[in-house]
Amino acid sequence: MSIEGSGASRAGKDGVHNEDAFLVEEGLGLYVVCDGASGTPAGEVAARISVDALEDFVERAKEDFGPNLREGRVALDIVVRAMNHAIAAVANAERNDPEQLGLATTITMLLAHGRHGVVGHRGDSRAYIIRNDRCHQLTLDHELTESIASSERKDGDFEVFSLDLKAGDTIVLCTDGAESVVEDRDVVRIAGDLTPRLLASRIVSAAHRRTPSLDATAVVVRVRSERESGWLELSSLPEGTAFGHTLTRR
Numbered sequence: 001m002s003i004e005g006s007g008a009s010r011a012g013k014d015g016v017h018n019e020d021a022f023l024v025e026e027g028l029g030l031y032v033v034c035d036g037a038s039g040t041p042a043g044e045v046a047a048r049i050s051v052d053a054l055e056d057f058v059e060r061a062k063e064d065f066g067p068n069l070r071e072g073r074v075a076l077d078i079v080v081r082a083m084n085h086a087i088a089a090v091a092n093a094e095r096n097d098p099e100q101l102g103l104a105t106t107i108t109m110l111l112a113h114g115r116h117g118v119v120g121h122r123g124d125s126r127a128y129i130i131r132n133d134r135c136h137q138l139t140l141d142h143e144l145t146e147s148i149a150s151s152e153r154k155d156g157d158f159e160v161f162s163l164d165l166k167a168g169d170t171i172v173l174c175t176d177g178a179e180s181v182v183e184d185r186d187v188v189r190i191a192g193d194l195t196p197r198l199l200a201s202r203i204v205s206a207a208h209r210r211t212p213s214l215d216a217t218a219v220v221v222r223v224r225s226e227r228e229s230g231w232l233e234l235s236s237l238p239e240g241t242a243f244g245h246t247l248t249r250r
Contacts, residue, residue, distance in 0.1 A: 001114055003026070003223055004222050006200050007218065007220070008197075009021075009217040011215055012208070012215045013214075013215075019035060019037075019044045020034065020044075020216070020217035021034045021044065022173075023051045033109075033218075034108075034175075035125050037106075052089075053090075054109060056085075076118055079109065080120070083107060083158050083160065090104075106122060106175070107120065108122075110127065114165070116165065117171070118160065121159050123142050125176060127171065127173050128173075129171050131168070131169050139159065140159065170191040173218070175217045178207040181203050196221065
């Protein structure tokens with residue numbers, strides 16, 4: 001089996017200030033969405049710090065574990081450590097800059113390879129799996145503390161679990177601005193027929209039409225068998241939709 005992914009994001013409110021961030025890094029099998037908490041200083045700062053920290057940690061882990069990075073217990077351990085690393089990175093940014101007091105963000109991530117995936121999650125962004133024309137929510141919604149660096153925070157205030165993947169599965173990671181659209185029957189029905197890029201864009205565009213005041217972000221991951229043909233990028237993309245495919249810092 002092989003895995004393909006893509007993401008889309010669109011700012012709500014003024015159409016410019018987007019507190020969501022996402023990552024699609026297929027070389028690592030790493031997919032992430034983060035939603036900076038509204039009402040805190042620069043929510044987009046916390047989201048971007050988390051995305052960058054997760055990518056950096058998994059990239060360094062790849063050097064240590066090589067092809068074993070995404071297998072079994074190794075992958076579970078990597079996701080736990082990556083989540084803690086991202087939370088610590090935001091906490092450090094808050095401590096080092098008094099103006100950033102109150103930084104907080106959701107984190108929903110997938111580390112995937114072949115038939116195996118590991119999901120890491122905190123906050124009220126969500127992970128879904130669409131399988132056999134049914135949509136299942138994989139994660140629980142968590143209430144974020146006021147500050148990610150709160151002295152009351154303990155390691156493990158997030159969930160990490162394994163996920164068996166099958167050819168034909170579509171996994172969607174999304175912020176709360178897009179979650180209601182993912183569950184729509186029309187989206188579930190066409191999920192397997194669209195490229196990840198086009199499905200992500202349609203989810204985000206529909207979310208914006210439904211609730212234009214909210215930032216909306218979706219990352220779509222498609223699992224296909226080696227017997228399936230590759231995706232054909234024939235469809236034109238909706239105008240006015242912001243896209244990102246592979247976001248990699250070098």
